[in-house]
Amino acid sequence: MFMEGGCTCRHVRYRLTSKPMIVHACHCTWCQRETGTVHALNAMYEAERVEHIAAEPEIIDTPSASGKGQKIARCPICKIAVWSNYPGAGPAVRFVRVGTMDDPRQCPPDVHIFTSTRQPWVTFPPGAKVFAEYYRIDEVWSDEAKERRRALRERTKRS
Numbered sequence: 001m002f003m004e005g006g007c008t009c010r011h012v013r014y015r016l017t018s019k020p021m022i023v024h025a026c027h028c029t030w031c032q033r034e035t036g037t038v039h040a041l042n043a044m045y046e047a048e049r050v051e052h053i054a055a056e057p058e059i060i061d062t063p064s065a066s067g068k069g070q071k072i073a074r075c076p077i078c079k080i081a082v083w084s085n086y087p088g089a090g091p092a093v094r095f096v097r098v099g100t101m102d103d104p105r106q107c108p109p110d111v112h113i114f115t116s117t118r119q120p121w122v123t124f125p126p127g128a129k130v131f132a133e134y135y136r137i138d139e140v141w142s143d144e145a146k147e148r149r150r151a152l153r154e155r156t157k158r159s
């Protein structure tokens with residue numbers, strides 16, 4: 001096990017069985033609105049590595065910048081969002097909201113994206129990977145994460 005997390009009222013709790021493939025700090029205006037702050041912080045996981053150990057979240061269809069919509073998993077009681085699915089990767093990938101983890105310090109951002117719309121006072125530490133829009137996976141992901149992604153795509157192709 002890597003870590004647990006959950007919503008504010010503790011009705012929804014999850015267990016992460018490994019480290020994430022990658023952690024995105026997304027500075028797009030949609031993420032700013034959805035989080036009420038300057039960027040989202042999303043840890044990308046294979047769905048089966050995010051195990052619900054209390055109640056199941058409710059899945060809310062939500063508009064997205066792409067126009068294709070996203071599904072946000074929220075606590076049915078306190079409505080805190082714990083993870084999302086995006087249409088690109090579908091239900092096989094869960095973007096876990098790092099702030100809901102019991103120790104969010106273990107998931108600092110690997111990459112900052114859509115920084116063309118960042119709040120002007122946000123600065124980045126030296127050496128941070130910063131992209132005005134999106135990036136190429138080949139250039140940013142670790143070899144281990146690329147292998148996990150490849151395995152995931154094989155599995156979803158078969159099922």
Ligand SMILES: [Zn+2]
Nearest residue numbers: 007009075078
């Ligand atoms: Zn709750």
